[in-house]
Amino acid sequence: MAVSLGADVLSQYRRFSLYNSPYVAHEQGHAIDLYPDAGLGPATDGEPSIAPSPVAGEVLDTRTVRAPPKSHAEADDHLLLVDTGEHVARVLHVEPTVSPGDSIAVGDPLGRLVRAGFFAPWVDNHVHLEFRSPDANSYRASGSLPLAVECPIVGLDWDGTGRVVETGDTYAVLDAPSHPDPGERFVGIAADDGGVLDGGLIHYTGGGALATDGDRERDGAVSLLGRAVGHASGRDVAWESLDVLANGERITGLSLFCGREADFGAKLVCPDTEFACGERVTVELHPSDDPIRLG
Template sequence: MTGAPADGGTADVDSDSRAATVALPDDIVERYEKFSRFNSPYPAHDRGRAIDLYPGDGVGRSPVAGTVREVRTVGCPDRPYAAAEDHLIVVGLADEWCARAGAPPETVARILHVIPEVEPGDRVAVGDALGPTTRSGFFGQWVDDHVHLGFRPPDANPLRASGSLPVAAPLPVEPVAWDGTGRVVERGPSHVVLAGPRRAADTGRSFAALASDEGVPLDGGVTHYAGGGTFGAAEESSVTAGTTLSLFRTEIGRVRADDADAGAPRVEWAPVDVLANGGRVTGLSLFAARGDRFGVKVVCPDREFDIGESVTVEVVPSDDPIRLGVG
């Protein structure tokens, strides 16, 4: 989702795997309709060092509290559906916010994909409007507008993402099983959303996500990005390094080695194709969502499905799986 010098899309590996993880408090994440940590091909997301927060109303509300240090306009990949430029808002975090999130004092937040209506010196609180969200060339056409959030240690260059701190959203996410069938309830130029799966009643969890056959809530682009991840409920499922995950009775990946900078279990996808009504599609775009029902987003720029059409999704082994890069 992020890229270019301002976003650090080409380098995001921190040599210090002991870096403190910034854990977003539940009440902050719950201000948004959806969130994802791994649904992107860029290294910041692949290594668990960024989170995308989807407001749902076109307003880029702040997930942090502090003082705006810098506002930058940056170039982004040229996409026909996207704006020609993106924006970076750098916020020096308030001590109280850092303490709540377990971040080192003087940590800096980096916020992208918001057209800034703030300027250096402005104080912002959690929930304050920073400006409208923007359609950025840093993310796919099927991706909804969102606030990209990452964190930099106090002594690092805040204009780059390389070396950002690990980010976690430890609130529990309900894993929801699905049989792969549903009717089209939304259609975009490169995707459709299928009705279902349906959440269980009264779980006490504000977010839910599509579950693997093993009951693990999944995060990421299945499998059009090389890797993905899991959500908080995975801890309850005894997921450990090397655990095999499957979907519709086909292996889709294995949990990566447990490293300190991931913030939650990460998954390396297996070589598989996603099929919709027997034809190959790009993949499934997965995230944690609020509400009694949430749709499964099928990424299918080369296929057309009508509203109300019944679709069956399958996963099959592949010798040439789709893998989208950052170019």
């Protein structure tokens, strides 16, 4: 039985993704990454970014764990376990200011967002959330329950073009497709045949096709920009072997997610290719015998 996350929880966050990670719990959307504020660093005035709690319950345990060493990340990550009554919630990437025995409500501050070595360099700071049965081992990486997103999602058509409005060392963000009603609802890039695409296309082996408002998940071929990009089994999608090209140059892939911010747009993962703000970009997908796979 899937654990549901409703609009009351998701409205605290500007963005979410079930599949945009190589971490084992994301392989079938059994975990969700929740992005509470923009950017990679502090929120405002030098204060650390604070993580609002996505769950209510009693804190069972907090642990500090070593993260993979990366130049863009901190040495340690943190695990919080929360008894929600029906399930045990696992929360990662937050340095806790709560302690075992504390009672928390949805929206309460959990602590400081941590930029951990589990992150790829183009990934924004976020809260990682998954759930376990009370009798399951909550410390293992695998064994989480399915998740269901219970809020409307609108798919946005995209023709593969846009103008660069933001750049980093490893990514570029386009101004298209644009959010028609920022702040009011979550949107994502629509597959040609319905549903909203979620995940790292195609640098991770799989992703998701989320049902849009009034639509249902379906099995079968999934396409984008007129090209078959994968095959869906329910919500899960196994990506095809493709190259992602931006202005004719092969890039790592597309970072696909659901967002409700005004600056929503296609995000290009391109650590080896530079794009300038204002540059016009055309994205194409082509079959490949040697696709970029990171996980």
